[in-house]
Amino acid sequence: MSEIVFVSPSKYIQGKNALEKIGKHVKETASKKPLILSDETVWGITGEAIEKSFKEEDLAYHYVEFNGEASWNEINRITDEGKSESVDAVIGVGGGKTLDTAKAIADQLETGVIIVPTTASTDAPTSALSVIYSDKGVFESYNFYKKNPDLVLVDTKVVAGAPPRLFASGIADAMATWVEARAAIKSNSDTMAGGKTSIAAKAIAETCEKTLFDYGQAAYKAVKEGLVTKQVEAVVEANTLLSGLGFESGGLAGAHAIHNGFTVLDGDIHHLTHGEKVAYGTLTHLVLELHPEKEIRKYIDFYQSLGLPTTLKDLHLENASYEDLVKVGEAATSDADTMGNLSPEITAEDVADAILAVDQLSK
Ligand SMILES: NC(=O)c1ccc[n+]([C@@H]2O[C@H](COP(=O)([O-])OP(=O)(O)OC[C@H]3O[C@@H](n4cnc5c(N)ncnc54)[C@H](O)[C@@H]3O)[C@@H](O)[C@H]2O)c1
Numbered sequence: 001m002s003e004i005v006f007v008s009p010s011k012y013i014q015g016k017n018a019l020e021k022i023g024k025h026v027k028e029t030a031s032k033k034p035l036i037l038s039d040e041t042v043w044g045i046t047g048e049a050i051e052k053s054f055k056e057e058d059l060a061y062h063y064v065e066f067n068g069e070a071s072w073n074e075i076n077r078i079t080d081e082g083k084s085e086s087v088d089a090v091i092g093v094g095g096g097k098t099l100d101t102a103k104a105i106a107d108q109l110e111t112g113v114i115i116v117p118t119t120a121s122t123d124a125p126t127s128a129l130s131v132i133y134s135d136k137g138v139f140e141s142y143n144f145y146k147k148n149p150d151l152v153l154v155d156t157k158v159v160a161g162a163p164p165r166l167f168a169s170g171i172a173d174a175m176a177t178w179v180e181a182r183a184a185i186k187s188n189s190d191t192m193a194g195g196k197t198s199i200a201a202k203a204i205a206e207t208c209e210k211t212l213f214d215y216g217q218a219a220y221k222a223v224k225e226g227l228v229t230k231q232v233e234a235v236v237e238a239n240t241l242l243s244g245l246g247f248e249s250g251g252l253a254g255a256h257a258i259h260n261g262f263t264v265l266d267g268d269i270h271h272l273t274h275g276e277k278v279a280y281g282t283l284t285h286l287v288l289e290l291h292p293e294k295e296i297r298k299y300i301d302f303y304q305s306l307g308l309p310t311t312l313k314d315l316h317l318e319n320a321s322y323e324d325l326v327k328v329g330e331a332a333t334s335d336a337d338t339m340g341n342l343s344p345e346i347t348a349e350d351v352a353d354a355i356l357a358v359d360q361l362s363k
């Protein structure tokens with residue numbers, strides 16, 4: 001098959017205080033009683049604005065607190081609650097795991113889904129898929145849906161107020177977009193959208209990287225001071241919209257496969273964010289793809305300026321055995337993952353060696 005496929009959410013809204021009008025947007029989707037999924041921290045930040053806006057529009061809702069893992073047990077628990085409460089839509093408010101869980105629940109309930117990212121930490125908001133983990137946080141699978149979210153609503157004031165580490169993590173997740181799409185295009189692979197990469201997705205992925213190199217450092221400095229500048233707005237869009245469209249319809253390859261591989265290890269690496277593991281995965285991908293040292297160094301310097309991990313010590317893997325790294329490689333090169341889009345010939349040992357090579361380059 002050589003069809004191109006491009007998918008996207010129906011609507012994307014981003015701006016300061018965008019949350020104040022959430023009720024109006026929910027009403028537009030014809031929902032009368034959505035399920036709102038969030039966690040204690042995030043609801044403490046957003047709950048008041050959401051409640052106020054719902055009241056203004058005379059809307060009801062049923063609130064459920066998220067347990068923290070995008071696992072089938074959690075998805076099924078909340079789906080049952082949604083059924084017994086007869087909700088007619090699902091709204092996810094929070095980080096990537098909350099949003100992925102919300103999408104899975106909406107799919108099971110066959111309702112619409114509204115996504116409210118409260119941190120620009122991943123490119124999960126726009127996609128028609130969830131990343132599913134075990135209750136213990138080990139990567140299990142990608143779960144695909146018939147359609148993308150009906151609405152993605154980003155309040156940049158909320159996002160810029162999240163911990164800067166999450167903002168940097170989102171930059172790292174977004175930096176993988178062009179690296180992986182370029183590899184998928186080269187190998188003529190299918191993307192997560194189920195077809196070949198369109199010119200549109202290629203342009204979006206390329207612009208994503210350019211935006212981050214241009215404004216990433218300035219935006220990171222700004223959010224550290226709690227500012228919402230033009231640079232912050234640009235990077236939030238790159239982390240969320242450009243990266244989301246760019247990865248899903250552009251193609252994944254080595255960086256995310258290596259991220260998923262890292263999740264099989266025990267220990268402190270589980271305390272790293274998705275984006276932090278992806279940063280190291282991206283560097284490993286670039287080594288496997290034989291990029292000149294000068295080019296890889298540009299990425300390393302950029303990541304280091306954002307406090308992202310570039311050494312094994314940063315990953316808490318300085319004491320990992322070679323066998324452990326081969327385990328990461330085995331998971332990364334399994335048929336269930338996307339390493340084949342970089343090259344189907346890459347072995348688990350190749351991955352382990354490249355992980356060690358990144359450490360040498362970074363030190
Ligand atoms: N479906 C996709 O297309 C896709 C794409 C990329 C990543 N992902 C998934 O996303 C997940 C990672 O998401 P994540 O990095 O956001 O982590 P997360 O969802 O595990 O945690 C986010 C944390 O940030 C906190 N938080 C959120 N907003 C905040 C705010 N404004 N202020 C203070 N704290 C705030 C939350 O309470 C939570 O503790 C992984 O499971 C990954 O696989 C999915």
Ligand SMILES: [Zn+2]
Pocket residue numbers: 122123173256274278
């Ligand atoms: Zn990612």
